[in-house]
Amino acid sequence: MLQHRTQIWHETLRNHPRGLVVNTAAILGATLIVGHTHSRWFWLWVVISLGVSAVRYGIYVYCCHSIKQYSTQAIPRHQFILLHLSILSAAINWMIVAWIGIPEFQAKDKFAILIIISALAGGATGTLASLKITGKIYIALLIIPASLRMLLMDDTSLSVLAILGFIFAWVMMSSHQNNFRLLERSLHLARSNEDLISQLSVKNTEICNINSELEQTVEDRTKQLQYLANHDPLTSLLNRRGLAEQAYRPPAVLHHQLFLFIDLDRFKHINDGLGHDWGDLLLQAVAQRLTELVDELATECGAWHHSVCRWGGDEFAIHFICEAIPVNDIHPACHYLQVMLSQPYQINGRQLHIGASIGVFEKCAEKLTDIAEAVSCADMAASEAKRLGRGRIVFYSEVLADIQRRRLALSIALANAHKDGSLKLFFQPIVAAASTEVVALEALLRWTCAEIGPVSPDEFIPLAEESDHIINIGKWVLQQACSAAKTWQDTNDDHIAPKVAVNTSIRQLIQASFADEVQVILKNTGLAADHLVIEVTESVFDEQNMQQALISLLALHEMGVEIHLDDFGTGYSSLSRLHEFPMDAIKIDKSFVMSADEKSLAVVEGALLIAKKFGLKVIAEGVETAQQREKLLALGVDELQGYFFGKPTKLATLSVTETSVPKLTRNA
Template sequence: MLSCSVELWREALHHHLKGLVVNVVAISGAALILRANAPAWFTGWVALSLGVTVLRVLLYLLCKQALRRAPMQAPARGLVIAHAALVLCAGSLWGALGWWGMPAFSGAQQFAILVMLSSLAGGATGTLAALRVSGKLYVLLLVVPACVRILALGNDTHMLLSLMGVMFAWVMISSHQTNHTLLIRTITLARDKAELADALSAKTEQVLKINSELEGRVAARTRELEHLARHDALTDLLNRRGMLAAEPTLRIHSGAWLLMVFIDLDHFKQINDGLGHDWGDWVLCEVGQRLTTPLLPEQALSCPTLVSRWGGDEFVLCQVWPSATPEDAQRAAHALHARLTAPCVIRGRTLRLGASLGVDLTRIDADLSLPAAISRADLAASEAKRLGRGRVVVYQPQLYDQQQRKLALGVALNTAHRDDSLRLNFQPVVRASDGQPAAFEALLRWQSSGFGPVSPDEFIPLAEESDHILRLGDWALRQACLTAVNWPADSSGQAPRVAVNTSIRQLVRADFADSVAAALADSGLPPARLVLEVTETVFDDNNLHRIRDTLATLHPLGVEIHLDDFGTGYSSLSRLCELPLHAIKIDKHFVLSTDPRVQAVIEGAVHIAHRFGLRVIAEGVESAASASQLAQLGVDELQGYFFGRPQPHAQLAPVAWPTLPSPSATPLPLGCFSPDLPLRG
């Protein structure tokens, strides 16, 4: 910003040239008007005045050059003094003309001198406004000498002119001061305006800079949020939203093939439960890294690949192939399966992963639906898990039909317990000693109004996957108790028991024992006549504690607990002491087997179960020979088609069959089992 003195200097130079022009014109005018009868000195005055004007012009040019070289600096003091000196020198020459000219000239020439001096003084109030002192002295030098000289002439007219000149000089001095003040004020206002403009400009630049920074941060944050919205925070793979958003980019490859692989990790919950969720996260990251490697080397460069963590332990991989066959898809999926299930080392620990893969191969066209392709691969993965996990299944149209039927059956099951579509069939369980019915197993059947008869092998697993099994189990328990309470006693005075299959989902309920007690109380069935059959899944460590508590509550009621399907699942003989059991039921696969070694397995199980105080029931008996052989091995009760198929009503008459031989009296070696084990019944 220029200082006030510099601005005044620039204003002085700006108007100086105008003053020089006016001065030259005035000198020329004086020379023309006063040349007649002019004294000898007048010519010298004109020459001297022009000489001073030339010096002023040269000084003006020198000052302008200095100003151009240093426009922001104050002028050199010598230039300022020289400029003021030449201005006063010019004023002095005009004052000399007034002083010497008044007595030397007369009449009109005197008036012309006064007019020229007055005009120059009036103009000086503007052109010399920047010169606070020099300008005023210049005005006084112009007017005062002439006024004093006129006053010396002595007559009244001259005195009046002298007085008017003095008053004119005073007015010119006042005008010069006013102009000088206005000029300073104008410069100050201009400076304030410039400073304000600079401040506003700086503020604007600052605001624009801040706004630019904010816009940059907002843009970066927006990109970050968009990335987070479409990517999984743990693996940095696409999430479900990000994968589905890629559908338009896939349609660009019209005519190519889209390989869709749905990956569901097997038994991933065991890693979280056994090692902790941190290990589960590390495993998921490892799986994500393995999925981002191209499926086949020859297609690594030409095939766009998208990988998504679909949710939990599920992943989706889709890859665009220029051409493909079902065999190519299977080969790629099996290669991916081999890569996923290869042992991995995480934090020094070697883990072996399992995975079930579903595959779908779709031609890309304008009608491509990415969600539909993923759904088909998901169905295939579900089928892989249903078939036993750890395998690759390619989608087939019938899988969709099965899924639709499964969904429809699930809806129908929701009301099956109250729409009279359920019923119980009863299959006899006879004593091996006399063929008398010892119990009847209640088997649930479903006659759906929309689907007709539905096999238990189809609707029971479906009910197990949801809460339907709880409602179906409660209905079967109550209906079995209400039916069995009316069964008459046999010749020995004992009425047969009723056996009801119980789901593990029922057993883990805290109120299951209360439900059993309520069913017994409502029906009036003695607790000793109720048998709850549980499968070997009760030995699953994840639920063993809760199931043990439930069975411990049921045991004092007098309800019998039988272990169904013994030998096919979790249990070992050593775990029979962990739960309050009354009997074990040997699975029919052992009974129906033709392997001679199976007899030894059954015989050993019978002897050990008896030493544990448990009765032994064998199911799947289909012939008299099988029944006789099992009785010889010491089996207590028998069940199978030989004694009767499941019927809507219990057949209470004893089975007519030959007397069974007595069980073998030769016991098997008991090994490490103590003969002092307490018996339970």
């Protein structure tokens, strides 16, 4: 604070001579212009004003004489008061000449004095910028009394000038305030620069000291850098580079190599739920336990070499080189490792649970296997373990490699499937249980890959969802289905055409623009919103996606689109969430219908009870026999779907007969 006041004081003294020169010049100018009046009071004013200027100069010299000592102590209060009073006295002199002279002077003299006063006020916004209060008082004394004097005179022109003077005074004082703030910021920046230079100077000194000691620490630093390059900083395990470049001397003949790739299960839930700090602590605990377990297994199997690596994220790789490992011992050892890793972890008083999916690659060879290739194979097996449901142990095989290559080829082909004509829509009827009248047709997607041939939806739909190709494919399906439904309407003017039901992926629902896209498609195809049914699975109740999915479904429902919950009873626990979502119907999964045992029927009855309480329709899938239809009808199911009423068919047109049973005209 003392430094800031000192800088303001220095800035005030630096600008003071400029203001003093301008003020003296203004006095002499006024003398030349108005001196012809020969008014004694005016000449007295000139003498007093020049005397005030001389006193101001003397005060300035006095203040400058002792300025060097103000950097370490406060500015003497009397110097501060003297300088400010001398500045204000000059303003009072001009106030006096304006107050007395405006009524007395001729018109040109009046305007000359006003111009001089205005110029002094304008200049004060800069020369007195360092004086926050005194500067504004100086400007006010120059302009406001003169404006008030003109306002009191019975002269319209002078009254207008007076009003302009008040406005000018306000503008000048505002400008002065802005200049003061700008000056403060400039001084602050200058102090910051000085601090930065000082810090840089200190840093330079430190660097010089470090450089002087560098020769003594080069060897230690090199070892440390090498360690950091080959080890994970969080867990202290080997990293990828360390695993590939580790230095060891293998035996003359390598009989057996074993690579394990471990992918932690449910780690993301802990990382997202408790935060990355907890996730880091858990990874450290896993690394410590894994190291102990691998050391134990290496001792039991007599391994020549073993290493543990944090491959990245929540993934770990293990490498064993043994003289021989009985095949029957590998799976029990991996299972033991998995079980021990899944034991609870006590961290900061909290018990955390995770699991592990393990991929295994083993090879008997006389030469070391390429580490990257071997870990890639084990990683492929671990990915398959994850895909199969986590918590599994999968051994690499060529069959698995073929499956992965097929999945890759399908994933690449799916990128353009919605544009290359390889996708087709088939439709399966949904009928009213009592009348068997077709009330809707479900659009079912079929794909014939150019490279592989027909591919089951159970295979390509999950691939499309994993790669996000489902977004474009889903949009294509919706477009085609709505166009088909509009065609049914146009060709059945005398009857109510059935609705079209479209399965929708959770990946589509969580897109913020999904509801708008549906609305655009309905508008472009001309299909009414109440003729579209969006079928969703119980994945909409997943906490991770529920909020955005609910927003999309509410928007669709508000448009008039029906929302059906597909595969009811097979996914998430949906009962607690069902009332929160805008559902119109639930579709009981076909597994409960086709089983037809007591437990399955209990699920159907329970679903019916819940649905009726919520005011929802119930649709049963997988109806293949008349007995199933009669049983479901007796239970109170509203609508039915299955091979008994029709298989998925590629439709060209839809016609309705008098019996209300639709005839579907198939494409050749």
